Amino acid sequence: MQIYPFDSVSQADVVFITVGTPSKLDRPVDLTNVKSVAQKIGEQLNPESFTLIVIKSTVPVGTCEFVSEIL
Numbered sequence: 001m002q003i004y005p006f007d008s009v010s011q012a013d014v015v016f017i018t019v020g021t022p023s024k025l026d027r028p029v030d031l032t033n034v035k036s037v038a039q040k041i042g043e044q045l046n047p048e049s050f051t052l053i054v055i056k057s058t059v060p061v062g063t064c065e066f067v068s069e070i071l
Contacts (some may be wrong), residue, residue: 009044014052017041017067017068021057028060038070 004059009015036059045051053063053071 002036006040006044009041010052012051014054015041016054016056018056021059024039029058031063031066034059034063034067035070038067042045042071 017034017037019037021029021031021034023029034055038053041053053066053067
């Protein structure tokens, strides 16, 4: 069985989101990668336990709320 990084999320106490957030001309950063990873993490979270999600990427104010809604 091949294990992918998201397979262990349901057992994790802490999960770090560390993805690229490239700048675009019409807005400060592109949050596409953050959104994609948050969706994948959300699919694997265990509702019976607490998991701390840490964002270690250059993101604008309000991104944690955005990620929280996705999760």
